[in-house]
Amino acid sequence: MAATRKTSLIDVDSVFTSLKPRGFFQIAQFSVLALTFIVYAASLLKIIFIGILPEVKCANLTETQLSDLKFADDSSFTLKYEKCHIEVLTFNQTNQTLPCLNGYSYTPERSRSFVSEFDLVCDKEGFSELTQTLYSVGGLISSLTVPIMTDKYGRKKIHIILSIVFLGSGIGLSFAPDYPTFAALRLLEGIMCQAVIVPSFTMMLELFTIEDKTMIAATTGLLWAFGVVSLAPLAYLFHTFSWRINSLAFISLGVIVFVEIWYIEESLRWLLTNGKMKESKKILRRAAKENGVNFDDIWSTCVKASSALLPTGKENDIDKTPEDVIVPPEEYKVGVKTLITDGTARLITIIILINGLMNSLTYNMFYMTAAQLSGNYYLNYFLTALMEVVGNLFMFYMIFKYERRTTMAFFQILSGSALIMSVIFTFILQSQVVIDTVHIVMSLIGMLGISASYCIIWLYTPEIYPTNLRNVGVGMLGISGTIGNMLSPFSRVVVLYIPWLPSSVTGAGNILASFLLFLLPESRGHQLPSTMDEVRRWKEERLEKKLALKNRYADKYDDENL
Incomplete structure (x- = not known):
């Protein structure tokens, strides 16, 4: 006889209810993951502070240059230093313009913004905004690939690996020697940052039951808002330093990943939905201990519910337990198509x-x-x-x-x-x-x-x-x-x-x-x-x-x- 499948699925919310819906385990996991939003806010918005659009004009000509151009002793000429050219005003003939022969003069000083350090003005105007666009292109690449990976391989593994790469890209960007390197690292940072935030948010939401998900999501919004506000005093604290120091200050928030490696667990909802019972058992045991509830009662509920998902009609399945084999019903096997x-x-x-x-x-x-x-x-x-x-x-x-x-x-x-x-x-x-x-x-x-x-x-x-x-x-x-x-x-x-x-x-x-x-x-x-x-x-x-x-x-x- 062909194997048949029952179409029931573990009620994950009932498992979380038995576990204690707002227990220490869920709140602690949520709190650590919530710090990711501050990291994301700093990465997304730091261009406002490290890419300040400065006041710019052509740098003054030297006395030698004035002499060579015959302006030194000629009172009929007046030089006006504009943003992208030097205007030569005359009293007796048509006005002339000169390029910025000595580069540009900036306010605030050159080191305060990568815009001024890399001279992204005049014919390069918009290049600074292009770096933010590249950052977003990176996010687009990540959005097309990472969610599929996290749905297939799990939330935590992908989140941790890409968080470490994200931290490295941000540090590298702070030492970028030129614009092409800066732009390339900004693209990489965008790929990694989007890859960090999506599984993090999903894990946070999947920690709680229906009764709490609205409260948790709304709380996340507030935490994000407070994180964005906190960037203002941080940026002002470093406002006299170079853009490189500011960039390091912002990316340093990403060290939270090393706490996540040690403390954060995989999403129980993802594990149970995908029939990964051995991993679920380990995490449930920890959660039960931290929440002060009886693990055996919770696990017996999982085993009883998961028994309905075992394939029947095959002799070689007789000796297997729900902890070893869980085959989700076909209606749950959906994909991008x-x-x-x-x-x-x-x-x-x-x-x-x-x-x-x-x-x-x-x-x-x-x-x-x-x-x-x-x-x-x-x-x-x-x-x-x-x-x-x-x-x-x-x-x-x-x-x-x-x-x-x-x-x-x-x-x-x-x-x-x-x-x-x-x-x-x-x-x-x-x-x-x-x-x-x-x-x-x-x-x-x-x-x-x-x-x-x-x-x-x-x-x-x-x-x-x-x-x-x-x-x-x-x-x-x-x-x-x-x-x-x-x-x-x-x-x-x-x-x-x-x-x-x-x-x-x-x-x-x-x-x-x-x-x-x-x-x-x-x-x-x-x-x-x-x-x-x-x-x-x-x-x-x-x-x-x-x-x-x-x-x-x-x-x-x-x-x-x-």
């Missing part, structure tokens, strides 16, 4: 890509253009980052009262509206002082909205993909995010020439993208799904509830009119 062949998965992925792009583009644009706001450079960054904390506090409150989609759409529309209003006021108002004030206020409101929205999409996305597609789904969000990261650095150049364009594009884009969210299933109140069929049932159940509610109101109306 499911995102294309399955209609529900395809719709989810397209909408997540669009909204992820708009969130990332807008979020990074606020930081990249903070220097263009009037006032102190570091204060502008601090206020922008502080609004991220405020936005996440509002999100933390609303996410427990309202639907994911509704809350996210509200914050996206808030951000988009603030950006559009900023553009409108630019054309209406006359006083430059008032315009500057309005820009700052609208920028801060916009940051509040987009930071909350961006946090929610990272909570929402892993909730609507099944287990063996979850990392791929988060990777798709990472892809859209990296595309936004690739485009956003150039906003700080565009805003110098067309001030209204970046705000107009991102403002309108966020408002339009927010309406697509209502085509997706709502995940609030559901367990993390194991199959796409579960996700489809959410939509069916929601439609049934709406229909029942509509009929109830219709019956009530009929009764009142009898």
Whole structure:
């Protein structure tokens, strides 16, 4: 007789419930993994501090050069040192221009920014932003490959290996002797950093049950926001040092990987879902000890549930135990092709890509253009980052009262509206002082909205993909995010020439993208799904509830009119 398979699967949430949902083990693992977000924030945003756009003009000509050019004793000539050329003003003939024969003069000093050290100005303007684009290209490469690897080989192994490479690339970048080396290492750092954050976030979410996942994801958003804010005093502390010292200060946060090697365990949810019972037993024993619960009771539950997954009808399976052989049912064997062949998965992925792009583009644009706001450079960054904390506090409150989609759409529309209003006021108002004030206020409101929205999409996305597609789904969000990261650095150049364009594009884009969210299933109140069929049932159940509610109101109306 052919072997048959039962289609039950271990209820991982029940295992975590028996383990104690908010036990010391989960909280400690979460706390260590949460530090990765500070590392990621420093890697992503350090260009704001190590790549400051300096004030630049041509360096002064020497007395010898003036003499050779016959300017030394000729009072009819006046030299004006501009950004990219020297203007020769005459009283009796047509003005002339000279190239910057002695290079450039910078404020602040040359060593404070890699832009000035590598002379990325004038005909090389935009090269500094290109390094951030290369960083994002690296993230895109990582998003296309790493999630598949972590779903297949496990979260921790890939996370640790690539974290070490990430640390090495960041240290190497701090000693880059020239621009090509700097750019290449920035690309490598982008590949590694994205590879670090995706499995880390997935492991954090997979530590807890349905009752806690909203709280944990919202807490993660707050930790990210506080991490971004903490970069301001760190950057200001080193603001008199060279960009190389600043870069080392930021990358040094990555040494947390050596704590993770020793302390962090593989995702139990991934191990149990993929039938790796021996590894699960070892981790469950540690977790039970740290949480103060009985291991034997928890393990007996796992063995009993996993027995239903053993292949039957083969004599050579008789002597094997659930600890040795667990074969997940066919419906759990999904892959990347499911995102294309399955209609529900395809719709989810397209909408997540669009909204992820708009969130990332807008979020990074606020930081990249903070220097263009009037006032102190570091204060502008601090206020922008502080609004991220405020936005996440509002999100933390609303996410427990309202639907994911509704809350996210509200914050996206808030951000988009603030950006559009900023553009409108630019054309209406006359006083430059008032315009500057309005820009700052609208920028801060916009940051509040987009930071909350961006946090929610990272909570929402892993909730609507099944287990063996979850990392791929988060990777798709990472892809859209990296595309936004690739485009956003150039906003700080565009805003110098067309001030209204970046705000107009991102403002309108966020408002339009927010309406697509209502085509997706709502995940609030559901367990993390194991199959796409579960996700489809959410939509069916929601439609049934709406229909029942509509009929109830219709019956009530009929009764009142009898």
